[in-house]
Amino acid sequence: MNVARYILQNHTQVLDLTWEHLWLVGFSTIFAMLIGIPLGILIAHRARFSKPVLAGANIIQTIPSLALFGFLLPVPWLGDRADRLAILALTLYALLPIIRNTYTGIKGVDPAVLEAGRGMGLTESQLLFQVELPLSVSVILSGVRVAVVISVGLATIAAAIGAGGLGEFIFRGLAMVDNRVILAGAIPAAVLALAADLAIGWLENRLRPS
Amino acid sequence: MARLSLAEPRFANPSVLLDTQRNFERLAISGILGAMPAAANNAPAIEFRNVSYDAGGREILASLNLEIARGETLILLGRSGSGKTTTLKLVNRLLEPSSGEILVNGVSNDVDIIHLRRGMGYVIQDVGLFPHLNVERNIGLVPKIEGWSAERIRARVQEMLQLVGLAPDIASRYPHQLSGGQRQRVGVARALAANPAILLMDEPFGALDPLTRDELQREFSALQRRLRKTVVFVTHDLREALRLGTRIALMESGKLISVASPADFLRSADPLVSAYVRAFGDGLESALDRSNYDRGTS
Numbered sequence: 001m002n003v004a005r006y007i008l009q010n011h012t013q014v015l016d017l018t019w020e021h022l023w024l025v026g027f028s029t030i031f032a033m034l035i036g037i038p039l040g041i042l043i044a045h046r047a048r049f050s051k052p053v054l055a056g057a058n059i060i061q062t063i064p065s066l067a068l069f070g071f072l073l074p075v076p077w078l079g080d081r082a083d084r085l086a087i088l089a090l091t092l093y094a095l096l097p098i099i100r101n102t103y104t105g106i107k108g109v110d111p112a113v114l115e116a117g118r119g120m121g122l123t124e125s126q127l128l129f130q131v132e133l134p135l136s137v138s139v140i141l142s143g144v145r146v147a148v149v150i151s152v153g154l155a156t157i158a159a160a161i162g163a164g165g166l167g168e169f170i171f172r173g174l175a176m177v178d179n180r181v182i183l184a185g186a187i188p189a190a191v192l193a194l195a196a197d198l199a200i201g202w203l204e205n206r207l208r209p210s
Numbered sequence: 211m212a213r214l215s216l217a218e219p220r221f222a223n224p225s226v227l228l229d230t231q232r233n234f235e236r237l238a239i240s241g242i243l244g245a246m247p248a249a250a251n252n253a254p255a256i257e258f259r260n261v262s263y264d265a266g267g268r269e270i271l272a273s274l275n276l277e278i279a280r281g282e283t284l285i286l287l288g289r290s291g292s293g294k295t296t297t298l299k300l301v302n303r304l305l306e307p308s309s310g311e312i313l314v315n316g317v318s319n320d321v322d323i324i325h326l327r328r329g330m331g332y333v334i335q336d337v338g339l340f341p342h343l344n345v346e347r348n349i350g351l352v353p354k355i356e357g358w359s360a361e362r363i364r365a366r367v368q369e370m371l372q373l374v375g376l377a378p379d380i381a382s383r384y385p386h387q388l389s390g391g392q393r394q395r396v397g398v399a400r401a402l403a404a405n406p407a408i409l410l411m412d413e414p415f416g417a418l419d420p421l422t423r424d425e426l427q428r429e430f431s432a433l434q435r436r437l438r439k440t441v442v443f444v445t446h447d448l449r450e451a452l453r454l455g456t457r458i459a460l461m462e463s464g465k466l467i468s469v470a471s472p473a474d475f476l477r478s479a480d481p482l483v484s485a486y487v488r489a490f491g492d493g494l495e496s497a498l499d500r501s502n503y504d505r506g507t508s
Contacts, residue, residue, distance in 0.1 A: 113341065118327075119302055119332030121324050123324055
């Protein structure tokens, strides 16, 4: 109950940091989708790119997040502001699930459907936008969902480089050895992750082809 | 372009030819189903000239020469791997020949592939209906892409459903709500929707149960009698070939063995043909009789 009281007492700060957190996660997810979905489409159609691209995304995923933040710090324009840096790092981490699911989704389209479509005289872009993407949209969204849940967790670490977000509470609580403060960051972060998971899951179901 | 005018000397300017083709399509679309547009020229509907196809250094098809006349149903018969599906896919350029030339209505078929394909119906064994679109939108897809009005598409879809023996209310259903036979009927309706002069069919009835297959064969035969499309039909089933074909082309390891009418096919002395006939055992004449019965000539 102490935690609840602490959160209530500091509710403006909790809300501010939650907003910052959402902002970091939201922007990075949008960037990751803008890069990851076209890349996923590309490697689903050009087999020779699939291994290097997926390997690259995998390698990024293995870099410890604190180390990645550290590596990016000296980069000129990026290092100027912590939130730019945090968004870039989060974008990089979100790429793998989005690329992989886009690839899997498009690869999963029944070859007979593609052959029929091609044989009927659909152009490659008509096939992509009218057949492949509508049929793989739910798989792509489930990749986005994984990416968002991972990002909400990772974004807490961004506080270590001063990018703000709910990690502020967590790092502060660790320094103060005060569990209430840690939880004031951790609980909203968990709620955010759950809410995003449910919302995108709902969307995924709505868009799943019958 | 040079090749184009070579192939059809009467049309020196290729764009004239394309316009003529479009006009015919417009005519065909606006006209009643039974009345096919007059041939643009006397060239066969499809002609293979010395066509070969290699894949990964292996020869799948060796110097094929074959003419398919307008309005005939040519059956490509042969065992698995004999090259019959390859032959079919070369017609609508799902595969590119390694050498040789394929002419459609006297014109090389590498001019405008998308336009070429929209002028041909394509039906495959797995049907390949778009699972995210209902029956109406499946059938109406090519007309829609071709810019038909919504009103006209709706009317055409109903006409097609009736043509293939489906109830009008099926239009709003999704492919997964249909039986195998219904799906294949929708596949045929979809292939016919933009009123193509040529129909390519790759074992369309192969995955159906015997009763449904029999039904669809009978109906297809009746349909073809009315529509007089140029049909290229791939099958390994000799009975189906005898029943539906006006001519049967037997293929074996990438080579065309013989082309004959169903009756001549049964009497052929060619060792490979008679081996194929023997493999199907006795009673093949009944398939021929059936064909006559379907056509109402017995």
